[in-house]
Amino acid sequence: MLAVTLACTGCASVMNDSMHPVKVETKTQTGQLVTGAECKMTNDYGTFTVKSGDTTQVRRSSKDLDIVCRDPQNPDANARAISRANSGMWGNIIIGGGIGAIIDHNKGTAYTYPTWIQLVFGQTLIFDRTAEKEGQPTIGAQPADSTPAANSAAGQVVSAK
Numbered sequence: 314m315l316a317v318t319l320a321c322t323g324c325a326s327v328m329n330d331s332m333h334p335v336k337v338e339t340k341t342q343t344g345q346l347v348t349g350a351e352c353k354m355t356n357d358y359g360t361f362t363v364k365s366g367d368t369t370q371v372r373r374s375s376k377d378l379d380i381v382c383r384d385p386q387n388p389d390a391n392a393r394a395i396s397r398a399n400s401g402m403w404g405n406i407i408i409g410g411g412i413g414a415i416i417d418h419n420k421g422t423a424y425t426y427p428t429w430i431q432l433v434f435g436q437t438l439i440f441d442r443t444a445e446k447e448g449q450p451t452i453g454a455q456p457a458d459s460t461p462a463a464n465s466a467a468g469q470v471v472s473a474k
Contacts, residue, residue, distance in 0.1 A: 332370040336429040338450065339365035339382045339390050347434070350384035356396075365432075375424050380432065387434035392453065394426040395441040427451035 339350045348366035355361075356379070358372035365382055378394040427440045429450045438453030445451045 331373055333373045333425055334368050334428060335363075335371050335378070335394070335426055336368040336450075337363050337365055337380065337382070338429075338431040339384065339387075340431055340433050341387060342433060342435055347384055347387065350382045350387075350390070352380060352382040352432075354378050354380045354394075371426065373424050373426075378426050380430075382432050382434075384434065390432035390434045391437040392430060392432045393437075393439050393456075394430060395439065396424045396426060397442045398423055 335354065337352050337354070339347045339352070341347060346366070348364070350365040352363050352365055353360055354363070354369075354371055356372065356374045357376045358374055361369055361371045363369035365384075371378060373396075375396055377396050380390075380392040380394060382390040384390075425442060427442045427445050429445075430440045430453065431450045432438060433453070436453075437456060439456050440451045440453050442451065444454075
């Protein structure tokens with residue numbers, strides 16, 4: 314009976330809450346921490362706001378988390394936090410809970426974002442939980458398409474005939 318219940322509810326749903334804590338910090342390009350910047354984090358479940366230096370709860374999702382932090386003294390800091398499957402999803406697959414995996418995927422409970430990120434004003438960074446180290450902020454990386462030529466090409470409109 315217990316096995317049937319777990320298979321139907323999903324392993325990640327049992328192990329993980331639908332909300333996930335994310336600490337957001339902002340830094341200048343010289344590395345100085347700036348607290349109190351207004352940060353908005355958005356995924357397919359909504360927008361969550363936090364002041365830099367604080368931790369907030371965001372809704373888990375299979376979709377990435379887009380973040381913009383604004384401070385009157387600095388250019389915007391932009392980031393994307395990559396959503397990665399967590400141990401609950403793998404538990405579903407290993408134990409044979411295909412139904413549970415589908416439920417947890419649809420509810421978002423099978424996914425986790427990096428738990429501590431530091432955005433840099435004037436930059437766009439990508440944060441991936443696979444680079445996360447216990448007790449340290451996740452290291453942000455420049456997006457692959459951050460070259461001026463790629464950004465220029467991305468902004469062009471191509472008309473189909």
